Amino acid sequence: MTHPRLPNICKPIWALWKDGIPNRKFKEIRWPGKGSVKTEGMTLFYSDDKYGRHINGVGFLVNELLLPHVKHFKPVSDRICYMRIADKSSDLILICVYAPTETGPNDEKEVFYEELERTYDKLPNHC
Numbered sequence: 156m157t158h159p160r161l162p163n164i165c166k167p168i169w170a171l172w173k174d175g176i177p178n179r180k181f182k183e184i185r186w187p188g189k190g191s192v193k194t195e196g197m198t199l200f201y202s203d204d205k206y207g208r209h210i211n212g213v214g215f216l217v218n219e220l221l222l223p224h225v226k227h228f229k230p231v232s233d234r235i236c237y238m239r240i241a242d243k244s245s246d247l248i249l250i251c252v253y254a255p256t257e258t259g260p261n262d263e264k265e266v267f268y269e270e271l272e273r274t275y276d277k278l279p280n281h282c
Contacts, residue, residue, distance in 0.1 A: 189230035198222055200238065202230025213251045231274050234267055248278055 189202045201214035211233040217225060226246060227239040237250045252271060255264045 191228070200225075200228040200230075200236070202236040203233050211253055213253050215249070215251060232270060235271055235274055237274065237278070250274070 191198050191200045193199075196219045198217050198219070199214055200217065201212060203212035213234060213236045215228070215236070215238050217238075221240070224241045225238060226241050228236065229238075230236045234253045234255075235250070237248055240247045240249065255267050
């Protein structure tokens with residue numbers, strides 16, 4: 156049985172979750188650069204600090220059964236990445252973010268939210 160609140164386009168993805176085939180998002184990966192690593196039936200797609208400082212970092216851990224449905228992974232920054240997953244009738248776009256804390260510097264928060272807004276605005280309305 157699928158979750159009743161999910162729209163129809165999400166039900167095949169939800170079925171994979173229900174059957175124990177997860178797609179997880181991660182924060183604070185802290186690996187330098189961007190890319191993907193395969194291990195034990197899973198692939199980690201990651202995006203981190205471009206200066207190699209081992210801070211922040213975001214990504215998705217995708218089970219090998221869901222991997223053929225991954226159409227695109229876009230590392231935007233060490234705090235933002237997104238993944239496009241194919242579904243039967245359209246695509247699903249997942250965004251992973253690691254937002255600065257409320258007590259963090261205001262300029263850091265402004266830069267983050269401006270970048271998140273630019274990223275969101277570039278995504279298609281219908282996929």
